[in-house]
Amino acid sequence: MKILHTSDWHIGKQLHKYDLAEDLNLFFDWLISCIKTNEIDVLLVSGDVFDQANPSQAAFKQYYNVLRQFVSLDCKIIITGGNHDSAAVLNAPKELLNAFDITVIGGATEDIADMFITVQAKEEKLVVATIPFLKDRDIRKSVAGETYATKIEQIKAGLQTYFSNINSYYQLHHTDVFFIVMGHLFVQGSTVSESERDIQIGNQAGVSAAMFQGIPNYVALGHIHKPQAISVEEHIYYCGSPISLSFSEKKDQKQVNILTVKNNKIENIEILAIPKQRNLLAFEGNLDEVQSKIVSYTEETPLPSLVEIIVNEETESLERRQAFEAFISNQSNSKLQIVKSRLNFKNKIRGASDAFAVGTDVADVTPIQMFEKKLELQSGLENTDELKAAFRDILQELNL
Ligand SMILES: [Mn+2]
Structure with a gap:
């Protein structure tokens, strides 16, 4: 069985107001021929399908166009939501897409059982935990008056518990079946670029790869746009975005990962380079x-x-x-x-x-220069240093 892992398409993305739709169209053409020539059985898209929570009509058109082309392929499609996606937007056509063997998991489901999908192809069996981007409320209870540090710690602990429950569910119901976990989050040790929107109050809430406890046979991650292996031994990978989404990614060689599974084991992980469409x-x-x-x-x-x-x-x-x-x-x-x-x-x-x-x-x-100028013009303010520090915190939190 062959599985192709991709993520972070960001359909609708503009680079400084320059539309990247053509880049994605060329990538989609390449992807479809790649699925055909490599006889891919399962396609995994690990989040950030769209760049915006409310995509433009042109973005929807591009999305449905590529899905329509998938329908004629003999390939199971699994798509999860990322931090840029609106779960409700992705889920809206869920039932319709289901009829075409396209599974969409826009947001975390109440019952984790609903995120386990089994696939059978070429005499191999596979179970995928299709974990989308997890929101604050999926992983922790908020407490009034808590400090920033407590919040970060709670998010980390919440993510660990969540993924450990996923592993337990797998062991209880699907043990010995080849196991893939999809995720859209920041796993510590990864190198970031300018275009990832900060999730969960900045990257400080990054969790360690040890969280997966070595149980999944492969972890198909999205969120980080620079392709990289987080753990080669444990097969934890970010495949990265298929096109450069910011100038900080100008040197990246973009890729998709192709996994060959034989006799319930990984036979090979091929890192396939995506042809560069522009510099x-x-x-x-x-x-x-x-x-x-x-x-x-x-x-x-x-x-x-x-x-x-x-x-x-x-x-x-x-x-x-x-x-x-x-x-x-x-x-x-x-x-x-x-x-x-x-x-x-x-x-x-x-x-x-x-x-x-x-x-x-x-x-x-710069925003801070503008803010300082405003303070200068405002007479009678005493605590300007504090205000400046608070303003810097806001900028950082908004990733500006
Ligand atoms: Mn992304």
């Missing part, structure tokens, strides 16, 4: 340097490269600012697209506070 690049320097990098860029990829530019100039002037803006709007190299740009000056115009020099684009002002 993500960052160009930094003064305006002339960045300009010449952009003009001379010739690399040919199926989709244009997406570029982040950081221009550093010596002295602030309106002329430099206008030259920068003109360069961005007249950029005509069809091999690339500028999706993020920044202009920094070493010497700013004096007068107003530095961050608020004449002509400053609001996009160049």
Whole structure:
């Protein structure tokens, strides 16, 4: 039996307002031919199907299009919800999709038995614990007035109990059957990138891989976009997102994992590279340097490269600012697209506070600078340091 593990599609994702739908379309075409050529029996999608809890109509269309193509394949499809997904949105067409052998588990069910799915193919049997992203209320009781540290500890303990119950249920009802656990959470030891939305109050609530107690034969994780093995011995893997979702992922080689099960054992885990559809690049320097990098860029990829530019100039002037803006709007190299740009000056115009020099684009002002300016203008405040610290905490919690 062959099982393909993927996650974090983030259908509907935009990278700095640039729509990544084409990237996903190319990935879906590749995935479907991969399922056919490798004769995949089971497809696991470990959460973050959509980028938003309320996906756009275009995102729904793309989702249903790929599901429609799955229907003609002889492959069992299992999809779980991630922290970006709304359980209710994923579950809405659940019964309809069931009729096409597509199982969707949008959110944790009251009875854990409902998350155990058995699959039979090529004389092998498999049981999958389809655990979606677990919400606070799935794993712990909140206590009024509790401290931040207590909350983190309770979440960790809650996750441990939850997964230990999953293992116990397996041992009681399915023992000796090949066992896969799907999960959408932060397991400690993994390397993160910019595009994972923090779950469960930041990553401090990450749990250790020991939580799985070595019982599942394979753990199919989602949430972290950088593909990685958390434990090769215990077969605990993040397959990662199929496309780069942020500039911090520009060097990732994206992949899917293909598991071959024979005689109730893992025969092989193949890490299959996904063809790269475009490059993500960052160009930094003064305006002339960045300009010449952009003009001379010739690399040919199926989709244009997406570029982040950081221009550093010596002295602030309106002329430099206008030259920068003109360069961005007249950029005509069809091999690339500028999706993020920044202009920094070493010497700013004096007068107003530095961050608020004449002509400053609001996009160049950080939220904390903006907050400090507001405090400055507000007379009679005494505890400004405390307010600043509290504001920083909020920013951190919102991952800004
Ligand atoms: Mn994700």
